[in-house]
Amino acid sequence: MLRNTSALSATVVAASASSRFVHASESSNHDSDPDRVIKLGIIGAGGRGAGALNDSFSINENVQLIAMADVDRNNCVRTRDLLKKRHGDKVMVEEDRIHAGLDGYQKVLEDPEVELVLIASPPGFHPSQIAEAVKAGKHVFAEKPSCVDTAGYKICLAAHDEAEKNGTAIVTGTQYRRQVNYVEAVKRIHDGEIGEIVSAQSRYCSNSIWYKNRKEGMSDTQYQIDNWMHFIWLSGDQICEQAVHNIDAMNWVMGGAPETAYGSGGRFTRPENSEMWDSMSIDYTYPGNRVLSLMCRQIPGTQGDNGNVVYGTKGIAYIDAMSGGSRFVDWSGKETWSKKGSISDAYRQEHKDLIDSVRAGNPIVELRQTADSSLTAVMGRLACYTGQRVDWDFMTNKSTLNLFPENLDWNGELPPSSYAVPGKVKLT
Structure with a gap:
C-alpha cells in the first residue's frame, strides 16, 4: 500500500x-x-x-x-x-x-x-x-x-x-476558545481591564506521557503509527501535541502570531528510540515587543504547572488551564474579577x-x-532544535519543512529514529 x-x-x-x-x-x-x-x-x-x-x-x-x-x-x-x-x-x-x-x-x-x-x-x-x-x-x-x-x-x-x-x-x-472563563478573560483583556499588555508567561509542565513498545512482526510504519506520540512527523513533539493549547490561548490574547521565537531544551528521560524532547523553554516576541515566556515539560517526578499569566500596565490576569478558572488582580494584589470554568463543558x-x-x-x-x-508551536520547536532565532516570515514564506514520508507503505521501512541536536539540525 x-x-x-x-x-x-x-x-x-x-x-x-x-x-x-x-x-x-x-x-x-x-x-x-x-x-x-x-x-x-x-x-x-x-x-x-x-x-x-x-x-x-x-x-x-x-x-x-x-x-x-x-x-x-x-x-x-x-x-x-x-x-x-x-x-x-x-x-x-x-x-x-x-x-x-x-x-x-x-x-x-x-x-x-x-x-x-x-x-x-x-x-x-x-x-x-x-x-x-x-x-x-x-x-x-x-x-x-x-x-x-x-x-x-x-x-x-x-x-x-x-x-x-x-x-x-x-x-x-x-x-x-469556548470555555467561559477564557472567553470572558480574553474579552476583558482586550477591553483594557489590565491595561496594555506588557508580557506573558505560559506553562504546560507535566510528569510523563504514554509510550508503546514494539510488537513482534510490526513494520516500521506500523510501529511508528502505533507509538505516534514519539515520532515527530506524527506528533510534532509535545509542544505541538500538548502545549499548542496554551499557545493558541496566548495567540488569542495577543491578537495573532508572534514575530520571533528563541529557545532551548533537551531530553533526559525519554526511551532510547523516542524522537521527543522532554523539555522546551521559548521566548516568543509578539508585535509591540511583548514577550511570552513558554515552558513545556514532561519529566517524571517533577512539579506540574499548567496555566497562563498576562502582565498588564494596570494589573495581572491569571488564566489557569483545565477547570482552574480565571482571576484578575491589580498591582497591589487586590482581586478585581474572577470566574470559574469547566473544561468538560468546553469540550x-x-x-x-x-x-x-x-x-x-x-x-x-x-x-x-x-x-x-x-x-507557532512548530516555530518554537525549530528554535529549540536548531538553537537559532526563528521568525514568522521565515516560517510562512521561506521554510520548506515537510516531515511526512514521501512514500508511506504500511508494511515498509522508515528511516531509523533520531532526536534533534542543536547546532547540527539546520533550518529548512
Missing part, C-alpha cells in the same frame, strides 16, 4: 470540488430543521476519537455515527461497541462501514450519507485528511494540532479558504457550536486560527 504524499498534497490543495467524492450538500437537506439527523463519520477511532464522539453525542440531539475508519479495525469495533452502550441509536455503524488501513478514511469520505467527519487521527495526518474532507464537501471537526510542519500549514490555509467557498464548516479542538460546546452552525446554514470555519497556533 503506497501513498505518495507529495502528490497528495498538491492534489488536495488544487483539486476542485468536482471529484470522486459525494458532497454532503448533494445528499442532505441543509435547512434549519432541528430534528434533521446529521450523520457522522470518524477518522481515527482511538481514545481521542472516542472522546470527541462522546462529547458530540452528550450535547447534541439528532446526530448519528454511521461510518468509521482507523488503521486498526479493532479500535473501531471497540469504540463503536462502547459508545453504543452509552448512546444507543446515536451509534448505527454496520460492519461494512468499518474501514481499516492507511486508506480506510477515504471510504468514509466517499460515503454519500456521511455529512460531517470527525478527524482524530495522529496529527501528522491532519492536513491531508482535513483537505480531502473539505474537497469532499463534508463538514469537519478536526483535532489539534492542525499541522506539524510548514507544508501542512499551507495545506490547512488552502483548506480553510475552500471550506468558506464550499459553505462547509471546520471546527477545531481548541476548547479553551462539548465546540461540538454543539459546530452542529448548530450546520443546521443554521451558517457554518463556522476556524481552521486558519488553529493552523497559525500550530505553526
